[in-house]
Amino acid sequence: MSSTHRPTAAEDFAGYLRAYHADAFDGDEPVEEVWDRYHLPDGTHHVNGREWDRKKILRGVRSRRSLGASYELYIHEVTVEGRRAAARYTIGTPMLWKVQSATDTAVFAELAEDGRVARTSIFSAGRAGWSGPGKDDPFDSAARPAPGTAPAPPPAAGAEPTPAQDPAHYLRAFYTAGYDPAVPAAEAHDRFHTPDALHQVGGKVMQRSGVLKALEEGRKLGHTYPVDVHETLREGNRFAARYTTSHDGKPTRRQEVFAFGEFAPDGRVRLVRFVLQPGYGA
Template sequence: MNVDQRPTAAQDFAGYLRAYHADAVDGTEPIEEVWDRYHLPDGTHRVNGRIWDREKILGRARARRSLGAPYELYIHEVVVEGHRAAARYTFGTPMLWKVQSATDVAVFAEMDDDGRVARTVMHSASRPGWSGSGGESPFDSAAAPAADTAPAPPPAVGAEPTPAQDPAHYLRAYYATGYNPEVPVAEAYDRLHTPDALHEIGGKLMQRSGVLKAMEEGRKRGHVYPVEVHETLREGNRFAARYATSRDGNPKRQQEVLVFGEFAPDGRVRRVRFLLEPGYGSV
């Protein structure tokens, strides 16, 4: 594929991730030209809570290219809404046999009118691992998110919206009812989730019984978790969001969380993954 055929982030976000990494790692063009092909030169980028300027990003890219090592890129999930996108992917560098250094990345991006990336917020965490997709099925860019089937009816006057109508409502309700001692934990959970819903929190997979136990323990410790939602996206039955919270409501102890999820046809959540900003403990 020649340069003119490379997709912009606005045209195909998964394609942009593949093309940018291919050009940055395996390409021979100057890194500056590669970066500016896909990103605005004066765009803003935050990685693990810190602002990275263009020179720092280019320095990291040069260092990776200088290794002369192959790479593996697995895109796990993409959600696009208008000029914004969110994605989860793993970037791996094979080291010895099937052992590799893997970096798990979650990114929220905003695209400029010319299709290039203008802003990103990213969580990035490196770990040793095995060559491969880490047990997840690679994202198929031809498989669009499922359209809403049998959407929940509009709420009655004065009633709260269902989670399917607003990802931000889901997050606020999840924490508000989950840690409200006046609402039974099972009731709080079942309002928002299907019985077989899967939760991944800080890398730990949990099902209904595990989540209920965690809520009970949090209530005993007096956790409250007020939620400040920064950004939400929804595409069909998938959603993604960025928000901040702290277990005691103190803004100075807030952690940022990136979340990716999937709604069931009845409007409840059937899969949700909470990615914590590196350096913080579990939600």
């Protein structure tokens, strides 16, 4: 076993992701030892809405290691607040020429007192892609908020919070106003987003005109999407949130969503990515 220091998730969440995957995929130690180095043995983990126990996770690690294939890890962004962290990253496995099998992952984690990971909620979906990080997605050096970036100052006492002060407020209020026929769609968008804001929904990138069209179409059909926010994190000008929404409030059509966004200096959102569980059409 190498004597190289391996950071815990609490010390350096991006470093933990790199070290864990290197030990799990390329190492020769028993996978049990690798897992327990970075995670509590009795931690709780959910992948795409389903609970995975330690036995199932280790079975997957063994299967991946048995391939003996090289991999590329691209960390797109990391947000840390206290003992909680969230990240988006992609693992690519070269196949032929520049084509690779890619697994896009988003994770929300709770960190234990000893620095290891105690709980995770994970989205994971595979796809075919090209080798490399992707021309439109920051990675590694841009994974953390830039130094000095920060949301707008807190509002005055009694004032309504802006999206920058409260990501949960942004999500609840935007979904409500966005599908409220009494509020002009343009006003609903511009109240919470800058005019040049980019929305990425399930891999599709939309500018203001595309978002307004989607809102108008949803309103014509009378759709609503109540939001139940489970957790939010904020670091500098970035935020991450995990929430559940449902099509027209129907329990059978509930969908967990992971959101990663950036605030503009005025407190509105200038970029937001909505990561959806597999099988959800949006």
